[in-house]
Amino acid sequence: MREIFNINSNNRIRNQIFRLIFDKKQISKQEIAAQLNLSLPTVSQYLQSLKDDGLIDYSGTFESTGGRKAKIIQCVENAFFALGLDITRNHLSLVLINMRGNICFSNRIKLTFQNNAEYFSAVGVTIDRFIADHQIDCNKVLGVSLTLPAIIASDRKTVTYATVIDTDASFYRKIGPYIKFPFKIYNDANAAAFAEYWVHNEIETMAYISLSNSVGGSFILDGRQYTGYNERAGEFGHMTIIPEGETCYCGKKGCVDAYCCAKVLYDHADGSLSNFFEAVKNKDPECTKVFSEYLNHLSLAINSLRMIFDCDIVMGGYVGPYLLDYMDDIKAIVAPRNTFENNADYIKPCKFTFEASAVGGAMYYLTEFMHHI
Ligand SMILES: [Zn+2]
CATH class of the missing domain: 1.10.10.10 (Winged helix-like DNA-binding domain superfamily/Winged helix DNA-binding domain)
Structure with missing residues (x-):
């Protein structure tokens, strides 16, 4: 480990x-x-x-x-387990990992986020059913990590900023009565980066850019996640790349998010990323053009990250796994932007093709436990 x-x-x-x-x-x-x-x-x-x-x-x-x-x-790899729960606007994912960090069971259900008792109760019921269905001894569950598209204070209890899902600082207190295990809350991109760091043995320092329904990220320096003064380090989605450009969900103009979130792509393919990339593979003119513009904008963000951090950059989130087939194209677009290097081999694809946030969340519990054995 x-x-x-x-x-x-x-x-x-x-x-x-x-x-x-x-x-x-x-x-x-x-x-x-x-x-x-x-x-x-x-x-x-x-x-x-x-x-x-x-x-x-x-x-x-x-x-x-x-x-x-x-x-x-x-x-005994199954001596203890940790449960990761990734909450998005429309889905709830559950991943149970064992002490080795292996995924034992996972499930993803459609559940639209609501900041009310009905939703929190549904989350609690889903956890209980998941544990019961897989016959997991509750005493062996170290805890539950909830990952959210929100900024979380270092107490791992307080939501300090949330726009993608409609919640507030009361989230932890309100959901508490429905969760029967110890639990903490984490930013989803930070958790995903933690999972990627875990499996990229060759990387000590990395910037992780999460390309999902919103764009986030995380910076890990020599094995430590740097979260900043306000837990906002790595919010790469709100770097301005086009002055007075497209309006971001945050209300500002020209943010990376407005150009590099998954929606920019799947809006051209009936809401499906896999359909979008299928169309690109089949040389559909519209999708090919959209993808080319997407990569151009992404290259601006990636080059900026390289200039700031001078480290490996891992591309993850929903879009990340699809980019694996286009690494050479991406490097060819990014490299010419660089003042000092003529290649972009520092760009790495993500290794998790699904549920990186939930896995990373669970891993926080696991590593904490391992340090106290
Ligand atoms: Zn923004």
Whole structure:
């Protein structure tokens, strides 16, 4: 697992042993002792406590290289789970991940956001049904992360700005009675970036631009998410690229969002992104022209991000996965804008093709838990 934050565990040695088992997937007691420079009795003591907590188990023996065969120690990947819930204007997505970060179950339903008890109750019922349908032991659920297209204060409870969905600072308090697990709320693009960071092992610092129904983003510096003074760092959607240009949903003119949100594309294909890209593939003149303009505007945003951050840039959101087939085209448009470089190989496609926000949200719970083992 990637080291995202400092280990806060009261027992650093226990945590180190657990991490080593987690990273190696299978390991012997002797190897743990050797790698961490600990005595065998000390390792045995911690292994017993990890086993008592249901976090590790034994599974057969390694091939002997002479002497007694060493027992295989491994993590119990389904010892605990975290649930990610992505709330959008018209849908609710649920993703359950295990301790390894693997997606165990997911579901996406149509549920139009409303800032009222009827909606909050429906969310609660959907969570309960999801947990029951998949026969998950509630005691094994660490918590629920709700990701929203909104700015969330660092307390992970207070919505400070929301336009895409009609909600306000009372969201956490109002939905609370309907959620039976510990829960926190996060910005959707920050969560998606966190998920992408998790799977891009080669990237330490990245700017993530989320191209969904709204455009957002996040900046991760040396493994830490930089959220700014007001939790608004990475709101790339509201950088001005065309002075006095198209009106953005925020009310200002010429924002990236007005040119690079998914709607700009799917409005030309009956509201379907996959239809839009199918049409582009089939060289439909209208969609091809729209896509060309879209990429031109996106190239302005990407080049600005490269100038500011000088790091890898990952394109995600609903549009991100579709751009995978056009990486060479995108690089060819972006590269000439750059003052210092003649290629744009710093642009990376996203690795999550679906539910990155929900997965990233759940991962926040998971990493916090792992640091306290
Ligand atoms: Zn704007």
